[in-house]
Amino acid sequence: MPMVSMRQLLDEAAKGGYGVGAFNVNNMEQIQAIMEAARETKSPVIIQASRGARTYTNDRFLYHLMLAATEVYPEIPVALHQDHGNSPATCKSAIEMGFTSVMMDGSLMEDGKTPSTFDYNIRVTREVVELAHEKGVTVEGELGTLGGIEDGHGAGGDPMAHLTDPDQAVEFVERTGIDALAVAIGTSHGAYKFSKKPTGEVLVMKRIEEIHTKLPTTHLVMHGSSSVPQDLQDVINKYGGKMKPTFGVPVEEIQKGIQHGVRKINVDTDNRMAMTGAIRKVFAEKPEAFDPRDYLKPARDAMKEVVKKRMVAFGQAGHAGDYTPIPLAEMAKFYKRQLVNA
Ligand code: G3H
Ligand code: 13P
Ligand code: ZN
Numbered sequence: 001m002p003m004v005s006m007r008q009l010l011d012e013a014a015k016g017g018y019g020v021g022a023f024n025v026n027n028m029e030q031i032q033a034i035m036e037a038a039r040e041t042k043s044p045v046i047i048q049a050s051r052g053a054r055t056y057t058n059d060r061f062l063y064h065l066m067l068a069a070t071e072v073y074p075e076i077p078v079a080l081h082q083d084h085g086n087s088p089a090t091c092k093s094a095i096e097m098g099f100t101s102v103m104m105d106g107s108l109m110e111d112g113k114t115p116s117t118f119d120y121n122i123r124v125t126r127e128v129v130e131l132a133h134e135k136g137v138t139v140e141g142e143l144g145t146l147g148g149i150e151d152g153h154g155a156g157g158d159p160m161a162h163l164t165d166p167d168q169a170v171e172f173v174e175r176t177g178i179d180a181l182a183v184a185i186g187t188s189h190g191a192y193k194f195s196k197k198p199t200g201e202v203l204v205m206k207r208i209e210e211i212h213t214k215l216p217t218t219h220l221v222m223h224g225s226s227s228v229p230q231d232l233q234d235v236i237n238k239y240g241g242k243m244k245p246t247f248g249v250p251v252e253e254i255q256k257g258i259q260h261g262v263r264k265i266n267v268d269t270d271n272r273m274a275m276t277g278a279i280r281k282v283f284a285e286k287p288e289a290f291d292p293r294d295y296l297k298p299a300r301d302a303m304k305e306v307v308k309k310r311m312v313a314f315g316q317a318g319h320a321g322d323y324t325p326i327p328l329a330e331m332a333k334f335y336k337r338q339l340v341n342a
Contacts, residue, residue: 004325006079006101006138007179010219010263018315019258022046024268026053029300035069037307038076041317048081086112091128101138104128107145125176136331143172144184166210180219187224194247212261219263225249226269235277239284251313271303278302
């Protein structure tokens, strides 16, 4: 089947009361790992590319790999999403290339670092909603900012400094017309989120409940949702890595979020760790190996296992065949009707 809009995946997830993992990719092996995990668990899925991923792949390669994915896995509904678009121009180029969903992250200025104003955020996000919905493409916005900056995107510093304000969230959704809202609840991108197992003081799941009460029909998005499992840290460190002790977002906390309107869950770091651990193991145990397939295949398998676990935990497993995909042209008509009726 052709790639589908993220909106349709999230609408279906809301009906079924489950969440959908959005996994970052930069190469063929990662796309294959996700699609294979989706086939084995019968899951709809979101595949997302950051600006860095688009540059790394020269995004035409990425796009054509995704077309191959839809040919090889025709039974899997998959959306291709621009992660953390930093400007309307970035989102526009993604839409022109064939992405079925974009994130306009106007919580930060175009540099991807400086927190923006509420008015700026509304202006750029609204601009993207207008150009995306005309083509049936989904839009995710963000209000509040995440901590951490190690992955090249984020406000840095204290993740508690800019949590999403529930009342502002209502105004933001109304004035922008977005399909999904990324919220800041104390998480950060990357591996170093928390120095001990997070409590409600630092991972403010309560904020999700408050936002969901005020915006019961808005799809909520959790960024920085890697769990940074101890076993993956151990494999990396056992084979010569140097990860410092750290804690991520426990899967059971994400599951609580899903009960309160979280429909999209962003995971990148866990998959990076799974691949790195598997590659380190091959290098340590078979120093004579030099065929990239000798280490990329175990890396792909290790990532597939992590993705499968997340698909089961988020509840998307088993739902791939539940619905008929809606073409983007139909989605565009849906948005047009919404405007007329507004
Ligand atoms: O937003 C963060 C994702 O993990 C993507 O990271 O910008 O290094 O590709 P990246
Ligand atoms: P992690 O670094 O926790 O995997 O978060 C990824 C993310 O939010 C991508 O947008
Ligand atoms: Zn993110």
